Amino acid sequence: MQYILLVYLVFALGIFVIPRWLKKHVGIVLAVVQALFFVYFFSRISDATNGSGLLTVIEWLPQIGLNLEFSLNGLSLVFALLITGIGTLVFLYASAYMKSYEGTDKFYFYLFLFGGAMLGLVLSANLIQLFVFWELTSFLSFLLIAFFHKKELARKAAFQSLFVTAFGGLLLLTGVLLIGSVVGSYSVGDWLQHAQSIKNSKLYVPGLLLILAGAFTKSAQFPFHFWLPGAMQAPTPVSAYLHSATMVKAGVFLLALLSPVLGGTDEWTYIITLVGVTTMFLGAYFSITQTDLKAILAYTTISSLGMLVLLIGIDTTLSIKAAILFLFVHAFYKAALFMVAGFIDKKTGTRELSKLGGLYKHMPITFVISVLALLSMAGLPPTLGFLGKELIYEAKMQSPGISSLVLILGVGGNILMVAVSMYFMVKVFLGKEGDYPKKSNEKGFLYLLGPGVLTLLSLLLGLSPAVLGDALVEPAISTIRKEMIDIDLQLWHGFNDVFLLSLLTVMVGMAIFIIVYKRKQFLVKWRSINSYIFSIKFADIFSKSLEGFLNFSERNTKRLQHGYHRYYILTVVLFASVLLWFQVYVTRNWVFDIQFSLTPLYISGLVAIVACSALYAAIAKSRLATIISMGVTGYGISLIYLYYSAVDLAITQILVETLIVVMFVLVLQRMPHFSTLSSKLTRVRDLIIAAFFGSVMTVLAIKALHVELSEPISNLMLENSFVKAHGKNVVNVILVDFRALDTLGEVTVLVIAAMGVFILLKTKKA
Amino acid sequence: MNSVILQLATPYVRSLLIFFAFVALLRGHNNPGGGFIGGLLAALAIVFSSFAFDRRPVQRKLKIKPGGYVAMGLVFLLLSFSPSLLKSQMLMEGVWVTIPMGILGELNVGSPLLFDIGVFMAVIGVTLMFFFTLTNRK
Numbered sequence: 001m002q003y004i005l006l007v008y009l010v011f012a013l014g015i016f017v018i019p020r021w022l023k024k025h026v027g028i029v030l031a032v033v034q035a036l037f038f039v040y041f042f043s044r045i046s047d048a049t050n051g052s053g054l055l056t057v058i059e060w061l062p063q064i065g066l067n068l069e070f071s072l073n074g075l076s077l078v079f080a081l082l083i084t085g086i087g088t089l090v091f092l093y094a095s096a097y098m099k100s101y102e103g104t105d106k107f108y109f110y111l112f113l114f115g116g117a118m119l120g121l122v123l124s125a126n127l128i129q130l131f132v133f134w135e136l137t138s139f140l141s142f143l144l145i146a147f148f149h150k151k152e153l154a155r156k157a158a159f160q161s162l163f164v165t166a167f168g169g170l171l172l173l174t175g176v177l178l179i180g181s182v183v184g185s186y187s188v189g190d191w192l193q194h195a196q197s198i199k200n201s202k203l204y205v206p207g208l209l210l211i212l213a214g215a216f217t218k219s220a221q222f223p224f225h226f227w228l229p230g231a232m233q234a235p236t237p238v239s240a241y242l243h244s245a246t247m248v249k250a251g252v253f254l255l256a257l258l259s260p261v262l263g264g265t266d267e268w269t270y271i272i273t274l275v276g277v278t279t280m281f282l283g284a285y286f287s288i289t290q291t292d293l294k295a296i297l298a299y300t301t302i303s304s305l306g307m308l309v310l311l312i313g314i315d316t317t318l319s320i321k322a323a324i325l326f327l328f329v330h331a332f333y334k335a336a337l338f339m340v341a342g343f344i345d346k347k348t349g350t351r352e353l354s355k356l357g358g359l360y361k362h363m364p365i366t367f368v369i370s371v372l373a374l375l376s377m378a379g380l381p382p383t384l385g386f387l388g389k390e391l392i393y394e395a396k397m398q399s400p401g402i403s404s405l406v407l408i409l410g411v412g413g414n415i416l417m418v419a420v421s422m423y424f425m426v427k428v429f430l431g432k433e434g435d436y437p438k439k440s441n442e443k444g445f446l447y448l449l450g451p452g453v454l455t456l457l458s459l460l461l462g463l464s465p466a467v468l469g470d471a472l473v474e475p476a477i478s479t480i481r482k483e484m485i486d487i488d489l490q491l492w493h494g495f496n497d498v499f500l501l502s503l504l505t506v507m508v509g510m511a512i513f514i515i516v517y518k519r520k521q522f523l524v525k526w527r528s529i530n531s532y533i534f535s536i537k538f539a540d541i542f543s544k545s546l547e548g549f550l551n552f553s554e555r556n557t558k559r560l561q562h563g564y565h566r567y568y569i570l571t572v573v574l575f576a577s578v579l580l581w582f583q584v585y586v587t588r589n590w591v592f593d594i595q596f597s598l599t600p601l602y603i604s605g606l607v608a609i610v611a612c613s614a615l616y617a618a619i620a621k622s623r624l625a626t627i628i629s630m631g632v633t634g635y636g637i638s639l640i641y642l643y644y645s646a647v648d649l650a651i652t653q654i655l656v657e658t659l660i661v662v663m664f665v666l667v668l669q670r671m672p673h674f675s676t677l678s679s680k681l682t683r684v685r686d687l688i689i690a691a692f693f694g695s696v697m698t699v700l701a702i703k704a705l706h707v708e709l710s711e712p713i714s715n716l717m718l719e720n721s722f723v724k725a726h727g728k729n730v731v732n733v734i735l736v737d738f739r740a741l742d743t744l745g746e747v748t749v750l751v752i753a754a755m756g757v758f759i760l761l762k763t764k765k766a
Numbered sequence: 767m768n769s770v771i772l773q774l775a776t777p778y779v780r781s782l783l784i785f786f787a788f789v790a791l792l793r794g795h796n797n798p799g800g801g802f803i804g805g806l807l808a809a810l811a812i813v814f815s816s817f818a819f820d821r822r823p824v825q826r827k828l829k830i831k832p833g834g835y836v837a838m839g840l841v842f843l844l845l846s847f848s849p850s851l852l853k854s855q856m857l858m859e860g861v862w863v864t865i866p867m868g869i870l871g872e873l874n875v876g877s878p879l880l881f882d883i884g885v886f887m888a889v890i891g892v893t894l895m896f897f898f899t900l901t902n903r904k
Contacts (some may be wrong), residue, residue: 747889
């Protein structure tokens with residue numbers, strides 16, 4: 001399986017090197033590759049669904065539980081088939097859609113890699129590995145959403161989606177690490193074996209919350225749903241792929257994958273069910289008042305994701321069955337509808353509902369396809385959607401605990417879905433002729449191939465659902481529920497309360513649609529009510545709080561990084577001397593044995609000269625005098641070194657001192673005239689601080705002589721210098737051999753400093 | 767500066783400084799000296815001649831630019847690691863070769879010399895970089 005991902009990478013990189021004649025058809029080539037993978041996964045159905053499926057482990061760092069683990073089981077197979085299957089259709093669609101745009105190489109590169117990353121995610125059986133692919137999909141979708149990067153809206157939306165999903169990814173990682181520390185492994189298989197001890201552990205609840213936060217951000221659950229409508233700024237093929245089979249389904253996949261490990265507790269059920277049902281209702285509720293085709297679809301995606309999450313949260317065999325089935329239903333109709341919306345946009349030049357209408361005359365085939373897809377979305381027979389909805393109702397009615405709330409909100413969501421589907425269909429295709437910027441036609445086989453195949457599948461599978469049930473749904477359920485289950489999918493369930501509920505849904509949905517459609521005023525009013533109730537927009541809160549945070553940190557940075565060199569030094573010196581004085585105070589009990597041995601006399605004289613010149617440097621009235629007297633200090637100190645037979649040190653000090661004086665003199669020529677700008681008070685303050693620091697340094701120097709914390713290593717070095725390092729000059733041996741690593745570090749610092757000087761002085765002022 | 771005496775003396779002083787730079791570098795292991803001191807001396811030679819003449823022709827005449835010296839120094843530092851790695855010893859452990867020199871006794875040459883040469887080069891480069899960028903401003 002790891003080779004599949006390698007092939008993805010190779011083909012993605014290959015996009016940049018293929019010959020020019022093939023470049024026009026790169027979308028089709030990639031579609032063929034995806035199709036081949038689809039066939040591969042399809043041929044593996046029997047292998048993958050046999051028992052616990054296929055597992056490949058490549059050890060990387062087994063000591064800390066980091067391995068590459070790929071597993072193909074019932075659940076990952078369902079996702080893999082959706083990713084490659086819908087991927088094929090999306091690439092075919094894109095090869096037509098993207099023709100007129102610049103930079104399609106980049107587009108295909110991102111989109112193909114994205115497919116690969118998504119596949120890697122669903123095949124991962126190690127959660128750290130899953131996290132890597134998870135963040136990879138976040139990052140690639142960022143690049144895809146920002147594909148039209150010249151539009152500010154696209155950039156903003158891309159950033160927002162990256163921020164939300166990557167942040168969620170980090171939460172997920174934290175959660176995985178927490179739970180992983182209970183088990184001592186990140187392998188899903190190990191987690192399954194220790195499911196009970198995980199649930200009993202103290203870390204279960206925090207770990208669960210973090211992992212859920214990761215899944216909810218990715219799958220656009222309330223209150224993190226706001227990034228998804230923004231993501232429609234991406235080119236339409238991307239939206240079709242992102243919303244139907246990939247990206248947002250990653251969260252659902254994660255929940256399904258971990259439900260046998262973490263599920264079955266009250267926390268799991270209540271949190272997921274409540275979030276799911278809220279998302280489902282709100283998504284459908286918001287979708288009606290949208291005016292952009294893609295926005296409507298985006299909000300219904302949120303609603304559908306809420307539904308999927310809710311079903312996983314209910315956590316009964318029936319609900320899982322409904323979830324897996326609905327996964328197919330939603331992938332089929334959502335991909336088809338997005339492609340249709342993009343097609344309409346391309347051909348008519350608009351996606352605004354107010355400008356569309358009566359399209360069935362110009363686009364009859366599109367009309368048929370859309371009607372079938374919308375029937376599926378509304379959950380009406382004879383499509384797969386009807387079956388899905390029936391199952392969902394059944395699951396909801398049986399949901400334990402808070403079934404009444406779930407049922408009411410759930411049915412409410414479905415009612416709204418019916419209304420939206422009807423509204424979409426009637427407004428776009430029927431009704432009075434729209435006002436199109438372009439003259440519309442229906443040319444473009446590739447545009448309609450994808451939606452056509454998907455709706456046909458939805459219709460055929462709706463009529464004979466047992467095919468799907470036996471081959472794919474059953475193994476997926478048994479992967480999640482860890483038991484073999486024989487399910488029986490039929491289109492017709494007979495008259496029962498579920499059917500009555502469906503009937504009610506359709507009738508109320510129709511009623512809402514008629515009101516909305518006939519009375520324009522009503523929708524306008526509804527919109528204004530919505531904007532009144534929901535005047536707090538989540539996306540706005542997000543960007544406002546981000547802005548606030550940036551301002552906050554900017555203000556603080558300005559306070560700390562004020563740009564005045566004198567205050568930086570003042571801060572450092574003051575801080576250091578306070579700390580050092582504190583340490584001196586704490587260790588005041590150490591015995592001092594001070595003997596000033598300033599003999600012979602010339603050393604005392606030297607010290608006096610050094611002290612005087614240092615003092616003069618501080619009060620001198622010209623820069624040159626300051627520098628020369630500092631030079632005197634330096635040379636004096638080097639003489640003291642010499643007296644104590646530190647020849648190397650003395651030579652170095654003399655040379656450095658010479659160079660410094662030379663350079664200072666050179667710089668001085670370019671400095672403004674010396675003048676006293678500081679007030680007397682400032683100078684007194686500086687004097688005090690300087691004295692404070694100087695005194696602590698003196699005390700420290702004296703102390704360093706008298707304190708012996710451990711045996712000094714100088715003797716060891718003296719003994720070994722010639723024997724082991726063939727050198728009589730111990731200083732040099734230490735520098736180039738014993739402590740060569742330190743020297744290396746110092747040289748590096750020097751080089752970096754030189755580069756810093758070079759860059760600072762060479763950069764021209766703007 | 768435009769001093770004829772200085773300009774006439776410069777070739778000799780410069781040669782002497784460079785000679786002593788190498789002396790300091792090579793004898794550093796047993797006597798006072800070493801790469802750092804040698805590097806400073808060599809850099810001083812160039813600083814000195816750019817005082818005697820104008821700075822620009824000196825800078826232009828340099829066969830290797832300061833950045834080149836820095837790079838060479840870092841390369842030598844890296845090279846000094848390779849003997850120990852090739853002999854699969856600890857990284858940066860000194861490797862010594864004894865060359866018999868007849869009457870003169872024997873000469874010990876080791877990888878720390880390479881290290882010292884690296885320091886030597888890097889110090890020349892860094893000092894000249896400081897010097898030329900500081901004086902180059904308009």
